[in-house]
Amino acid sequence: MYEEKHSMKSWCKYAGALAVLSLVGLALLYSGAAVGAAAGGEITGTIKLDGKPAKQRPIDMSKDPQCAQQHKGNPAKTETVVVGPYGGLQYAVVSITEGLPEGAANAVPSQPVTFDQKGCMYQPHVVAMDVGQQLKVTTSDPTKHNIHALPAAGTGNIEWNITQIPGSTPVETTWKAPEVIQVKCWIHPWMHGYMVVVKGPYAVSDDKGSYTIDNVPPGDYTLTAWQETYGTQTQKVTVASGKSATADFTFKASKQ
Helix, strand or coil: CHHHHHHHHHHHHHHHHHHHHHHHHHHHHHHHHHHHHHHCEEEEEEEEEECCCCCCCECCCCCCHHHHHCCCCCCCECCCCEECCCCEEECCEEEEEECCCHHHHHCCCCCCEEEEEECCEEECCEEEEECCCCEEEEECCCCCEEEEEECCCCCCCCCEEEEECCCCCCEEECCCCCEEEEEECCCCCCCEEEEEEECCCEEECCCCCEEEEEEECCEEEEEEEEECCCEEEEEEEEECCCCEEECCEEEECCCC
């Protein structure tokens, strides 16, 4: 009887200790996850144009009535410099070009990037993506297109030229190396856009010139802002754990 009671007490003590250890383990696991989630910061800012932008020209689409019909009464315009009412510069790509830990630089987003052909224009005009990130080229138009991607020789990226008819399935591909790649359509010569391939976190400025790069590990970095007409600028920035850092860029308008 004594042995039974003693055994029962020992088992209760063991079970109680095991429960406490399990709770401690879960608390540590939760705490570690919370710290990990909070460790990343962000970089925000605006891209602006100082000066008067060149006027974007209306596009003559009369050679393809199906294209022209989609812009009836409101002709499409070129998009080499798109500026908002307060000087915000759209379609500038901001990426981290120095300072990223290897893991963050090599991480590939699981979400694909979509580059659509709509209204006989590329939408968006500029897309950014990581090396190895899935790219889906789609067409929403009732007319045929061919999409011709033109990487530079020797970069490791391979040139391709693919025709898409209305209702085509998306073209799915990836790029192997960082590069600014121009895209054209030889059926509609006014169509052009860019695929900007980077390594690591990136953002594209919106119609107000604003951008945000999320999930940036704490550290000191060099940011590069690229815009198709005005080239590139760099800036140093420090990101603290769980904090937001700010980096604004201003490009000078070309003299007219």
